[in-house]
Amino acid sequence: MGTPITRDQLLQLRLAHHFPGRDGQTPPGPPGPAGVVDRMLAVQAQDFGQALWAVGSRVRGSTRHEVLAVLDSAEVVRSAPVRGTLHFVRPADLRWMLGLTAERMIKSASRRLAELDLDQRTLHRARDVAGEALAGGMALSRDEFLETLDGSGISTSGQRGYHIIWYLAQTQLVCWGPSDGSQQALVLLDEWAPGNGAPPDRDEALRRFVLRYFTGHGPARLQDFTWWSKLTLADAKVGLAQARSELEEYVYDGASYWALPEVTEPDPLTEGGLLLAGYDEYILGYQDRAPSLPPEYASRIQLAKNGVFKPSLLLDGRAVGTWRRNPRDNTADTAPFAESAISGTEVFDGAIAAYARFLADKRTPEKPRKLNRTRDW
Template identity: 45%
Template sequence: MSTRASRSDVLRLRLLSHGLSATATATGGLGGPLAVVERMLAVQAQDLPAASWAIGVRSPGTVAADVTAALDAGSIVRSYPMRGTLHLVPATDVRWLLDLTAERVLSSLETRQRQLGLDATIVASAAVAATDLLSGGRHLSRTPFLAGLRSAGIDPDGQRGYHLIVSLALAGLVAWGPHQDGQPALALLDEWAPVQRRLDRAEGLAEFLMRYLDGHGPATLRDFVAWTQLTVSDARVALAEAGDRLEELEVDGESLLLPVATERGVLGSRPAQRSPVLALPGFDEYLLGYRDRSYVVANEDFPRVVPGLNGIFLPLIVADGRVIGTWRKETTRTRSAGPTVAVEAAPFSTLSARRSTGFARAIRDYSRFTGIPTTVTPPVAPPRRSEHDILNG
């Protein structure tokens, strides 16, 4: 049986799930870096500084060095558990996630790898070379690792090196672990994260869905499929296995899922206090984690978030659960004063005084997280389009 809810209810519940609500931010968010990643299960991380801030904004008081420390301690690793894209995941969850997803991701890469001249024999040789290079607790950043492959007679030029690393990670041989000379370094997964949970397929699918909804719900089964790139059949198995641990919300005739333990007091009520204005990073799960993104950003504004619809998601300004603009930063470095950051807001419309003040506060939080002095350019409303402009595109 489902409960009827509004789109506003969905936003309030999602802010709670993400640890971004007013209540969550006032009480420490989701906890430290590991607690955040455990709640989210996977945080997109091809842009590591952005992924670090995605953790920081959900963990008030955390600083960037804390995220780096978690990676260097091995409690969080960076791998390719979904969509062939780097994510931060709890170290203990890497193996069962790869058990569920790696085969489909590898299949999707076959055509490109053939174009690059990579076959099973070369990948197998790379696995032997990687084991020789990294065994015994050794760690190598990208450049020396690729040099090691070359010394073993494997050409890593062009995109070959990238695809070989992805293939080895999907096979569960390597993962990005500690930093070396300020750069992420590869390690053998079994050495770097030896404590791994293993789940049978049905159990793993159910946990995948439950953990996704813990950190992202309410969401549809289609959202889950888009996030994981599992099959619809797998999603249905997950739903059946999760059983009475889930409940449904009916919103505009659509069924959204959430764990039964989710706070229900927000349904049909006005929030006790307004959610803070948020400065989220690019590629943040709050937008990226769903197939249907219309709950959080208007369809007509989506191209402003992904200019050219080229897959590059800009940092977000969020107020009351909705994306109301984007922001950009530019870093200046000097020998005498060190780096400084200038942030420029690009709101979709003129910001109210409250939202302008809230955004400035959010950027101060970002500055505390990075430890880099940061200034904000006063937000400027986008130019109004004339009737002539609208009629003529």
């Protein structure tokens, strides 16, 4: 049985995994924004602008330019390796993750694909069109890509275009690669980020999946991992059995939580309030969010009508309000929960200043490797 911990201790440990101190015993990896994605394994990224801040907020003094640079250098790509939802992920991890998740995701989407009249013949035709259109280093915006499909006789009306792109990403043909204005362009995965070596066998892939999730999200329950990854509980147990010797077990509220050993001190930047991005892994990365997001406040952040997760204020590991970008000066307007007993918002001044610095860097990212496009970069 593991070490009993209180809620405060759980949140302290969780902050240490999301925002590790400089002496944290994390596995070796790249520095900066790419290192954040490497440690987290995957960072939810369907809201592109918020996802950039989700990464940048975990790198002291970072800028939006620096996060965009790791996309333009193919150090990080965007695809849908978990829950069928867009995430930032390292190319070296994407293929083995999809090898474990894609088949189940495609099967779960089969009814919706049928409703959209996207049968295998149509999807295979779309794959051929995409492969030809993007071959040789082509990079197309979403609109350009959909126009290409329409021009080839494959209708993208309604939600068909979205689901075609999703399917092509699940089958490892395309990914979102270089930055393209406020979004990213579509590229061929094997051209933009070529594979490196043979994929791990299934047991090793399951071990990596479990270990890497708890590296960036611990302490968490195995049920949190299965919700996040959408792997079966049986597969999760196999992965945990393989990784257990590399993890520390804690017990909170009668349940086992798993984390990296010796990662106990968060970065000092967490001592003040934090501005979490919308869909931030600190909130969204768990099935049970009650320790950090009290149920009475959940509807303030998670909007049930459309599934949106609003940016949140974090203090001592707990969500205590929401915030939004002030378009006049690129700072943040905070809205603490009235019941949260925050005496003032000064505790968030440092985080607001960091966010303003993050957005203030207006330099144009360096051009990525040469791409043939219909327009100049």
